[in-house]
C-alpha cells in the first residue's frame with residue numbers, strides 16, 4: 001500500500017472521502033481526547049446507555065425476576081452470539097456469549113484435548129497473550145498433556161502427529177502481527193490436530209471467515225473492538241461438526257439439557273447451549289448486545305481498508321518524525337501483515353505513555369518497553385492519527401515525559 005503524503009490537509013481530505021466516516025456518529029466520544037486504545041477497551045456506542053437504562057429501570061426495576069422470561073434475558077447468550085457469528089464468519093448456532101476469554105479458552109482446550117486421546121501436546125507460539133499460555137499450561141497440568149511453545153516462524157514445522165491442538169492468537173496483542181488463518185488451520189488438520197483461534201484482536205476490524213477456513217474452535221473478548229464495555233463477556237465458537245462430541249469440562253447447571261428440572265444428574269444440552277456454565281452477567285451482556293448494533297449494515301472490507309489506511313498513515317508519521325526520538329517500530333511495516341494497532345518500543349515507554357495520556361492522547365503500555373496505539377476504524381479519523389503523532393513529537397522534543405510523576409507505576413498500564 002502506498003504511503004500517504006503527511007500533511008494535516010491530506011488527512012482531512014482522506015476523512016472527507018472515507019466511506020465509513022458516518023460510523024463515528026454511533027459513538028459517544030469525549031471532546032478533546034485522541035483515543036487510540038480501542039484495541040484494549042472499545043469506546044462507548046450511543047446505543048448502550050439507553051439500553052442499560054431500560055434494562056435497569058424497566059426490566060430489573062419493574063419486571064424483577066419475571067424479566068428472565070418477559071425480556072428474554074434467558075436466551076441473551078445465544079442471541080448476542082448470533083450477532084457476533086456474523087462478524088467472525090460462523091453460523092448463528094456456532095457461537096455463544098459466556099464467561100471470559102480465559103475461561104472459554106479453558107473450556108475449548110480441555111474439550112479438544114479429549115477429542116485427541118492419543119496425542120500429548122498443545123502447541124502455541126512465543127509472545128502470545130499470557131493468559132493463552134497460562135490457561136494452556138493449566139489444562140495440560142490437569143490432563144497429563146504438555147504445552148509447547150515455538151517461535152512463530154517455526155510453527156508449521158513443529159506440528160507433528162503428537163500435537164492435539166494448535167492454539168494461537170490470530171492477531172498478536174503486542175505487535176499486531178496477523179497469522180495466516182486458512183494456511184495454519186490447513187497445516188494443523190493435515191497432521192490430525194485441532195485448531196483454536198483467539199480472535200480478541202481481530203473481531204470487529206476485519207472480515208473473518210472461521211467456517212471457510214474450517215476452523216475448529218475460537219474464543220474472543222467482547223470489550224475490545226466489539227465495544228461491549230469493561231469486563232464484557234466473551235464469545236466462544238465451536239464448529240457444528242464438533243458440537244455433539246464436545247465434552248464440556250465445566251458442567252454447570254445452565255449447560256444442562258433442562259436446568260429447571262433441577263435433576264440430580266448432569267445431562268448436557270445440545271449444541272452451543274452446553275457451553276454455558278452459570279448465570280450470565282445480564283447487564284454486561286445487554287451492553288454488548290446494544291454495542292454490536294454499531295456494526296449494523298457495515299461492510300467489513302471497508303472497515304479493513306480503513307484500518308490499514310489509518311495504521312499505515314501512523315507508520316509513515318513514525319518514520320518521518322518519531323524514530324529520531326529513539327523509538328523502534330515493533331509492528332510489521334506491511335499493512336497486510338498488521339492488525340489494528342501499531343506498537344513502538346522505547347526504553348522510557350512507560351513514562352512516555354503517561355505523559356501522552358496527560359496530554360489526552362490515550363494509548364497503552366505493555367512491559368517491558370512497548371507503547372501501543374490502536375486505530376479502531378469505526379470511530380478513529382486520519383486527522384486524529386496526524387494530531388496524535390504531533391503530540392508524541394512534542395512530548396519527546398520537550399522531554400515532557402521526564403518527570404517523577406510519569407515514572408510512578410499504576411496498577412493498570
Ligand SMILES: Cc1ncc(COP(=O)(O)O)c(C=O)c1O
Nearest residue numbers: 100101102129131169173198200
Ligand atoms: C489475545 C487476548 N486474549 C485474552 C485476553 C484476556 O482475556 P480475559 O477477558 O479473560 O481477561 C486478552 C486481553 O487483553 C488478549 O489480548
